[in-house]
Amino acid sequence: MAEEVVVQVGQGAGVLVVGGTHGNERNAPWLLEHWRDNPGALATGGLPVRLILGNPEAHACNRRYVARDLNRCFTEDLLADPDEQSPEVRRARHLLAVHGPAGREPCAVAIDLHSTTSAMGNSLVLYGRRPTDLALAAGIQGLLGLPIYLHEADLDQTGFLVEQWPCGVAIEVGPVPQGVVQAQICRQSQLALEAALAVLAAARRGGLRLPAGLTVHRHLTSLDLPRGADGSPQACIHPSRQFRDWWPLQPGDPLFLTAAGDVIRFEPQAELQPRLSQGLENPEAWSDQLVAVFINEAAYGEKGIALSLARREVWAVERAWGQALGDCAAGLAVG
Amino acid sequence: MAEEVVVQVGQGAGVLVVGGTHGNERNAPWLLEHWRDNPGALATGGLPVRLILGNPEAHACNRRYVARDLNRCFTEDLLADPDEQSPEVRRARHLLAVHGPAGREPCAVAIDLHSTTSAMGNSLVLYGRRPTDLALAAGIQGLLGLPIYLHEADLDQTGFLVEQWPCGVAIEVGPVPQGVVQAQICRQSQLALEAALAVLAAARRGGLRLPAGLTVHRHLTSLDLPRGADGSPQACIHPSRQFRDWWPLQPGDPLFLTAAGDVIRFEPQAELQPRLSQGLENPEAWSDQLVAVFINEAAYGEKGIALSLARREVWAVERAWGQALGDCAAGLAVG
Numbered sequence: 047m048a049e050e051v052v053v054q055v056g057q058g059a060g061v062l063v064v065g066g067t068h069g070n071e072r073n074a075p076w077l078l079e080h081w082r083d084n085p086g087a088l089a090t091g092g093l094p095v096r097l098i099l100g101n102p103e104a105h106a107c108n109r110r111y112v113a114r115d116l117n118r119c120f121t122e123d124l125l126a127d128p129d130e131q132s133p134e135v136r137r138a139r140h141l142l143a144v145h146g147p148a149g150r151e152p153c154a155v156a157i158d159l160h161s162t163t164s165a166m167g168n169s170l171v172l173y174g175r176r177p178t179d180l181a182l183a184a185g186i187q188g189l190l191g192l193p194i195y196l197h198e199a200d201l202d203q204t205g206f207l208v209e210q211w212p213c214g215v216a217i218e219v220g221p222v223p224q225g226v227v228q229a230q231i232c233r234q235s236q237l238a239l240e241a242a243l244a245v246l247a248a249a250r251r252g253g254l255r256l257p258a259g260l261t262v263h264r265h266l267t268s269l270d271l272p273r274g275a276d277g278s279p280q281a282c283i284h285p286s287r288q289f290r291d292w293w294p295l296q297p298g299d300p301l302f303l304t305a306a307g308d309v310i311r312f313e314p315q316a317e318l319q320p321r322l323s324q325g326l327e328n329p330e331a332w333s334d335q336l337v338a339v340f341i342n343e344a345a346y347g348e349k350g351i352a353l354s355l356a357r358r359e360v361w362a363v364e365r366a367w368g369q370a371l372g373d374c375a376a377g378l379a380v381g
Numbered sequence: 382m383a384e385e386v387v388v389q390v391g392q393g394a395g396v397l398v399v400g401g402t403h404g405n406e407r408n409a410p411w412l413l414e415h416w417r418d419n420p421g422a423l424a425t426g427g428l429p430v431r432l433i434l435g436n437p438e439a440h441a442c443n444r445r446y447v448a449r450d451l452n453r454c455f456t457e458d459l460l461a462d463p464d465e466q467s468p469e470v471r472r473a474r475h476l477l478a479v480h481g482p483a484g485r486e487p488c489a490v491a492i493d494l495h496s497t498t499s500a501m502g503n504s505l506v507l508y509g510r511r512p513t514d515l516a517l518a519a520g521i522q523g524l525l526g527l528p529i530y531l532h533e534a535d536l537d538q539t540g541f542l543v544e545q546w547p548c549g550v551a552i553e554v555g556p557v558p559q560g561v562v563q564a565q566i567c568r569q570s571q572l573a574l575e576a577a578l579a580v581l582a583a584a585r586r587g588g589l590r591l592p593a594g595l596t597v598h599r600h601l602t603s604l605d606l607p608r609g610a611d612g613s614p615q616a617c618i619h620p621s622r623q624f625r626d627w628w629p630l631q632p633g634d635p636l637f638l639t640a641a642g643d644v645i646r647f648e649p650q651a652e653l654q655p656r657l658s659q660g661l662e663n664p665e666a667w668s669d670q671l672v673a674v675f676i677n678e679a680a681y682g683e684k685g686i687a688l689s690l691a692r693r694e695v696w697a698v699e700r701a702w703g704q705a706l707g708d709c710a711a712g713l714a715v716g
Contacts, residue, residue, distance in 0.1 A: 076617065079640075084641060087640070109444075163558040222558075223498040224560065225559065225682065226498055227614075227617045228617065228618070228620070228677070229617050229618065229620040229623065230623070232617070278414070279411075279562075282562045282567070283562075283564065284564065285563070285564040285565050285568075288563055288564065303564045305414075305419075306415065306419060342561055342563070344558050344559065344561045345560070347560070
């Protein structure tokens with residue numbers, strides 16, 4: 047498919063919509079091609095949308111990436127390192143040079159469309175607590191009720207694409223195998239994107255209405271499979287946990303299953319407790335509202351992640367968030 | 382993991398059990414490693430089982446293959462071509478030289494463990510109508526009731542591994558994404574393999590009992606996605622057909638869905654009719670007992686296969702099949 051398509055560009059900044067940041071996630075690129083050929087097929091709310099294939103080289107060979115994960119390349123260190131010339135870091139620099147907030151065709155917002163082998167359903171991923179992102183997510187949740195994974199305070203995973211734009215979220219839909227297009231996954235992705243664009247359009251015209259509360263699932267830590275001395279996995283996800291993303295995880299619940307059939311239960315070791323109780327007034331309450339996400343995502347094995355743990359929290363939506371998003375959206379061009 | 386493991390070898394031929402013929406199918410290699418470390422964990426029926434990782438190079442990089450699909454490399458032409466030195470054809474020659482029926486450590490039977498992104502459940506694939514294979518499949522179906530895809534008369538796909546052994550079937554389990562181990566997929570794979578070994582053990586000791594009938598799904602043809610002039614797909618599998626492997630497919634049923642939402646129904650064109658009615662006394666009955674299999678298998682996109690069509694047939698089990706399997710199994714060593 048064509049690498050870059052610009053739809054309805056006027057004066058001012060655009061909304062960057064990226065698909066195929068990972069080359070073996072095929073649903074968003076399928077949609078991008080359709081929207082390119084049929085500009086009326088995506089309800090943009092009148093916003094100037096720029097549809098971009100994230101990693102064309104990886105897409106062409108149907109692999110997550112060629113040399114590095116593009117969605118971990120947007121760190122200041124990597125972007126600034128003159129010795130770093132991998133295809134993905136070069137691509138990250140190119141995307142910023144062209145579509146970055148100070149790029150030649152500037153975008154003020156980035157929406158990154160992903161799919162996963164985990165049963166995440168139709169969901170949003172936020173990176174940190176920027177008021178613009180929180181407002182956008184609250185608006186989408188108000189429209190569709192999507193669950194939100196707040197990925198923050200994770201030193202093992204940094205450099206996500208959307209963090210380089212003043213406002214940005216990832217839309218994460220699954221379960222779907224790598225390399226496969228499924229109509230239902232596409233439908234969910236489009237619904238979430240159109241909700242995001244509707245919220246941005248409302249913010250631009252000063253008509254943003256946000257719900258009173260925002261439910262987030264705040265990242266606490268990630269768990270690897272149990273591994274032997276040689277590093278090889280000693281167990282897989284327990285079948286009662288497979289496909290149970292967003293479900294409560296309680297101490298004693300079956301978590302892994304060895305090939306021999308032995309059940310390994312969730313009994314976090316003491317050194318994990320600070321992570322599990324971070325941000326809590328009462329550390330004893332560490333298991334309250336605990337859920338598992340990204341269970342058995344195919345691409346995370348190499349990252350040593352079998353699942354992540356998050357805490358469900360309901361936050362009051364702050365007036366300042368909506369103001370921040372309004373300020374950001376005011377810079378968007380009329381489509 | 383270790384490339385080759387020999388369990389319980391005595392005098393005579395062995396049973397070759399291959400996993401990871403495709404390097405991104407991870408469930409069978411996970412089992413192989415477990416059975417290697419725990420020889421009692423696989424019920425072999427006292428047979429000398431040889432556990433082999435099919436394509437170690439592709440397994441190491443978690444890709445289906447490096448240069449060619451190993452499970453299409455077992456053709457006489459490729460095996461004999463001195464100019465053909467791809468890793469997979471070399472691997473095919475090696476497997477035959479070591480474990481072939483006339484190899485250094487001969488095997489008389491091959492069982493190839495696969496997984497698929499299609500919802501095939503726990504199933505068997507036969508290549509052609511060798512009496513030994515039909516007897517083995519009938520015996521397994523008698524024990525577990527697994528559905529059988531009889532892949533025959535398909536000039537577009539040849540050179541399957543098990544065809545090079547006097548008896549051999551593929552065990553195909555799904556849906557599971559590429560690159561993912563799931564406990565339930567592993568459990569099903571082991572059940573099917575143990576049933577196969579139990580049938581072979583019974584055949585060796587002269588105690589084989591087969592059911593009166595064998596239900597097969599006889600391959601007729603494969604269908605590609607609708608494609609535009611530039612070769613790009615114009616539709617995906619219709620959501621009502623996704624995950625409906627083994628279900629009846631009738632003229633007029635929704636089959637594909639365009640990105641614009643247009644439904645493309647199953648209305649086979651005239652030139653397809655000879656394939657759909659092959660083997661029928663009454664060509665008008667071409668839609669009787671028609672089913673779809675391998676719907677939306679990730680690896681088949683590049684082969685131009687969105688799904689395959691097969692006809693459900695019930696055959697009388699022939700006495701000669703059991704005799705052929707008995708003769709084959711008589712050459713198996715005592716474990």
